[in-house]
Amino acid sequence: SNRNRNQKTNHQTDTNPKKPQSNPALKLPHHRTRYYKPVKEGVISSDGDRTILIGDSGVSYQLPGAPFEFQFSYSETPKVKPVGIREPAFMPFAPPTMPRPWTGKAPLKKSKKKIPLFDSFNPPPAGKSGVKYVEMPGPLPFGRYPKEGMNREEVLGEPLKRWEKGMLIKPHMHDNRQVNLGRDGFTHNMLELIHSHWKRRRVCKVRCKGVPTVDMNNVCRVLEEKTGGEIIHRVGGVVYLFRGRNYNYRTRPQYPLMLWKPAAPVYPKLIQEVPEGLTKEEAHEFRVKGKSLRPICKLSKNGVYVSLVKDVRDAFELSSLVKVDCPGLEPSDYKKIGAKLKELVPCVLLSFDDEQILMWRGREWKSRFVDNPLIPSLSETNTTNELDPSDKPSEEQTVANPSTTISSPKMISLWQRALESSKAVILEELDLGPDDLLKKVEELEGTSLAAEHTYTAMVLSNTDGAAEDYVDEKDRSEEYYSDIDDDFDDECSDDESLDPVGPVGSLPVDKIVRKLRERLK
Amino acid sequence: MLCPTYTPSVYHFQTQKPVFRKQRFRVCSSTSGGEDDRFKVEYTPWLIVGLGNPGNKYHGTRHNVGFEMIDVLARKEGVLMNTIQSKALIGIGAIEDVPILLAKPQTYMNFSGESVGSLASHYRVPLRHILMIYDEMALPNGVLRLQPKGGQGYHNGVKSVMGHLDGRRNFPRLSIGIGKPPGNMDMKAFLLQKFSPLEQKQIEEALEQGSEAVKTLVLNGFNQGISRFNLVQKYKFHKV
Numbered sequence: 112s113n114r115n116r117n118q119k120t121n122h123q124t125d126t127n128p129k130k131p132q133s134n135p136a137l138k139l140p141h142h143r144t145r146y147y148k149p150v151k152e153g154v155i156s157s158d159g160d161r162t163i164l165i166g167d168s169g170v171s172y173q174l175p176g177a178p179f180e181f182q183f184s185y186s187e188t189p190k191v192k193p194v195g196i197r198e199p200a201f202m203p204f205a206p207p208t209m210p211r212p213w214t215g216k217a218p219l220k221k222s223k224k225k226i227p228l229f230d231s232f233n234p235p236p237a238g239k240s241g242v243k244y245v246e247m248p249g250p251l252p253f254g255r256y257p258k259e260g261m262n263r264e265e266v267l268g269e270p271l272k273r274w275e276k277g278m279l280i281k282p283h284m285h286d287n288r289q290v291n292l293g294r295d296g297f298t299h300n301m302l303e304l305i306h307s308h309w310k311r312r313r314v315c316k317v318r319c320k321g322v323p324t325v326d327m328n329n330v331c332r333v334l335e336e337k338t339g340g341e342i343i344h345r346v347g348g349v350v351y352l353f354r355g356r357n358y359n360y361r362t363r364p365q366y367p368l369m370l371w372k373p374a375a376p377v378y379p380k381l382i383q384e385v386p387e388g389l390t391k392e393e394a395h396e397f398r399v400k401g402k403s404l405r406p407i408c409k410l411s412k413n414g415v416y417v418s419l420v421k422d423v424r425d426a427f428e429l430s431s432l433v434k435v436d437c438p439g440l441e442p443s444d445y446k447k448i449g450a451k452l453k454e455l456v457p458c459v460l461l462s463f464d465d466e467q468i469l470m471w472r473g474r475e476w477k478s479r480f481v482d483n484p485l486i487p488s489l490s491e492t493n494t495t496n497e498l499d500p501s502d503k504p505s506e507e508q509t510v511a512n513p514s515t516t517i518s519s520p521k522m523i524s525l526w527q528r529a530l531e532s533s534k535a536v537i538l539e540e541l542d543l544g545p546d547d548l549l550k551k552v553e554e555l556e557g558t559s560l561a562a563e564h565t566y567t568a569m570v571l572s573n574t575d576g577a578a579e580d581y582v583d584e585k586d587r588s589e590e591y592y593s594d595i596d597d598d599f600d601d602e603c604s605d606d607e608s609l610d611p612v613g614p615v616g617s618l619p620v621d622k623i624v625r626k627l628r629e630r631l632k
Numbered sequence: 633m634l635c636p637t638y639t640p641s642v643y644h645f646q647t648q649k650p651v652f653r654k655q656r657f658r659v660c661s662s663t664s665g666g667e668d669d670r671f672k673v674e675y676t677p678w679l680i681v682g683l684g685n686p687g688n689k690y691h692g693t694r695h696n697v698g699f700e701m702i703d704v705l706a707r708k709e710g711v712l713m714n715t716i717q718s719k720a721l722i723g724i725g726a727i728e729d730v731p732i733l734l735a736k737p738q739t740y741m742n743f744s745g746e747s748v749g750s751l752a753s754h755y756r757v758p759l760r761h762i763l764m765i766y767d768e769m770a771l772p773n774g775v776l777r778l779q780p781k782g783g784q785g786y787h788n789g790v791k792s793v794m795g796h797l798d799g800r801r802n803f804p805r806l807s808i809g810i811g812k813p814p815g816n817m818d819m820k821a822f823l824l825q826k827f828s829p830l831e832q833k834q835i836e837e838a839l840e841q842g843s844e845a846v847k848t849l850v851l852n853g854f855n856q857g858i859s860r861f862n863l864v865q866k867y868k869f870h871k872v
Contacts, residue, residue: 400872407870425863430871480860519731522677522724525755526715534754535717548721549686552738555716 147377149195156200163200169193170376172202178364179337183373186323186333187296189450193376203369246313249356250275260357263339268356276343279314280351289316293413294444296323297333299369305338306363309354315340319348320413322444325451327417339364348415381450386459388474397432398462401469406436416448420455427458427472428479435468677731678850679757680705681720681748682765683789686738694810695741695823697835698765698789701808702734704839705846718750727850733757741789745796752797762803763846766790767823771809774834776842776865778806780854804849806842808835841865 154164160175169188171180182188183203224241235242248257249268260266271279283289290304308315323330324347331342331350344351385391407426410416419435426433435452437445442463449460449468458470529535536555543551682698690696706713711725711734720737735751737744752762760780766787771777781802784791794801811831813822827835845861 404872405870407867426867426870428863429867432872433870519674519677519724519726521674522731522733522755526724529717529754530715535715535722538714538716538721541712541714544688545686545691546688549738552686552716552719552721556719 144197144374146198147195148199150193150376152192155196158202161202163202165193165376170196170200170373172204174204174367177366181299181366181369183369184296184298185337186326186330187294187447189378190454191378191450193378195377197374197377201373203371203373204367205370243311245311248358249313249354250278251356257357257359259359259362260355263355266339266355266357267341267353271341271343271353276353279353280344283312283314283316283351286316287318288312289318292317292319292323292330294322294447295372297330297337299366302337302366303368305340305352306360309340309358309363310360313354313358314343315352315354317350317352319350320415322416322447322451324348324415324417325419325448326455347417381446381453382460382462386461386471388459389471394461397471398464398469401432401434401461404430404432404434404469406434406467409436409438410440410445410448412439412441412444419448420452423452423456423458423470424479427456427476431472431476432461433458433470433472435470437466437468440466675730676761677733677755677757678727678761678763679733679735679748679752679755680763680765680846681735681737681744681751681793683741683744683767683787683793684736685741690824692826693824694767694827697767697808697810699736700835701765701806701839701842702736704843706734708843709847718747718754720747720751722751727847730850732850742792744789745792745794748793749796759797759800759803762797763849764790764793764803764805765842766805766807767810768807769810769812769819769823771807771811772869773809773811773831774838775809775868776806776838776845777809777862778804778845778849778854778858780804804854806846808838808842810835838865 150165152165154162155170156163160173162173164171164173164180166180167190168180168182170193171182173180181204250271251257251268258265260268288308290301290308292301305315305317317334319327319330327345327348327350331345334340334350334352335342338352340352340354342350343353385394389397407422408419410419423433423435435448437448440448445463445466445468449463449470452458452468452470453460456470457473459473461469461471463469526535530537536551538551680702682700682702684690684696684699685693692700702713705711706723706725709725709727709732711723711732713721713723713734713736715722715724716738719739720735722733722735725732725734733751733755735748737747739747748762748764751757752759766789768777768785768787770785782805783801784794785807790805793803797803810823813819841861845858848857848861
């Protein structure tokens, strides 16, 4: 009886009664379906203006009046053309004539929850649950009002300033009111979802996890392209999408929702028995070698794999084979990751055995360090392996005091000062055991405790300061003092040298005071 | 334990009566040429500190791998570790023209900051020239990593040093990988254990490579060569 009814509804709705299929909304497409139909590029099926075609971006759906071709996922569609489809080609959108197919059940009841009006003259008290507050349209200069925009630039308005971006992002930092983007990537229905986030808030946070994070640039590009917003901040897998200064929810582009997930088409095999550029023996040899290779990293399930492509590229600098371990990931996941790596790195996939992706860098791989390729520098180290690591500096330097040989008067003077003030002690014997050394140190510590706590004021000598201005000197002396607690850039001059002794009257402070007095006169 | 000198205060000068007009000065920080005509340009010294625990009990353990690195450096650069100052065994030497100060703090690990802080202030080594050498559990055994800055990495020695350097964390560090404790072995037991023969071999090779890297770092600073060194180290065991 059910089937009869289905037949009937089909006859009512379909303009083309020859189609054998029943409405796919009524049967769930399952993964182990036997259906397989080889397809070629071009239109698969068409129903008036509504066509399903296979083009550059996999299976896409053309509707009349749509601004672009709809796809199930905008970011996760491989560049390779599909070779077959797993279910009869059918539009996943609601048919234009029938809002809801008859499923044998009454429609669900409406929610009883009453959402209070927010836009009234007596606004609800702050903190009342169930109230949704609308944010003002984008940050606009004082006295300016949002204007209706038509295209993307008009909606976005003038570019955001830095402080505006900070202001917009801040409340979203530790908030999980967000759009989650998973292994399906940026799907068609997320467009509507993002717009519904933008209804209340100016910024929509999109958190990406899993497969799409391998290629975040692609995800970001698609997000900006399809939603019309602007990405104002991006950290790891988290993207903050701004709706635009002149955004208006009512005039947003509205797209039909996909009512079910179309089955993914069949793509050509990722791993060939004999990959291109290899003979059968070589491929076999590589796979055997790969068994004993250490994986460079372990991918966790639903992790963020932002650095994966860079890591694999780096590892190819040293080894022709690279393995990535994906324990616990779903097979389709690591296959998708493999396919992305194949395009992005690029590399040749060898196997997915044991939940591990084995890759070869290919014949036309070129090192980043062309002039100076990385050579493992493990060969010359065997000469010193017999050396005991506890060995103290021994007979090769018979010079008693190496300080005479080095040209660092500042260091030596400091060292001697430490010796004179009995803060330091020279050891007579050099090959002390660790315990003896510790004992010596403890002995010394007792004696030098007093010396440690009596500080002599450091005196600066600046003899050439007369010609310069005093602030210059002040800054320089600051520079000396900030040695300890200040970080310099490395390009800061390395050759600052300073003789710490000088007559008492020549401190920079004295000079400053003197000049100040002159100036005040 | 900071510099035993006076701290400069900020001076405000009112050169003219209107307060809001400040006089601006061009600040140039060059070496005063007249002083050191006796010598050539003198480079800022490097303080290279290897962290470890003193005493025979801890000698040669995983946690003391910083000491071993200092030993290798001292032997390669011909530095005599002959002075005890501020609870550390130190040696003054030079890599080519750049003066270096090797130090092995003889305080226990959790207090090694005391000696590092006072050494840095006494020899007036800037923060960017203090190289800490310590063991790192997050890296596999025998893998080195040179970083211009970083966190404490749950290393009590580094924590203490940071505490005595005013909480600053941007000093360079050379971390020597020792691997993770196997199974559910206690972390402390693993750290205070000696290396297995295979690991010892890997560590010795790593120390040789590390001393070369320290030399390039001291001579050239963080540049392409250091990132290259890190790359080679990171993937050195991932070969067929």
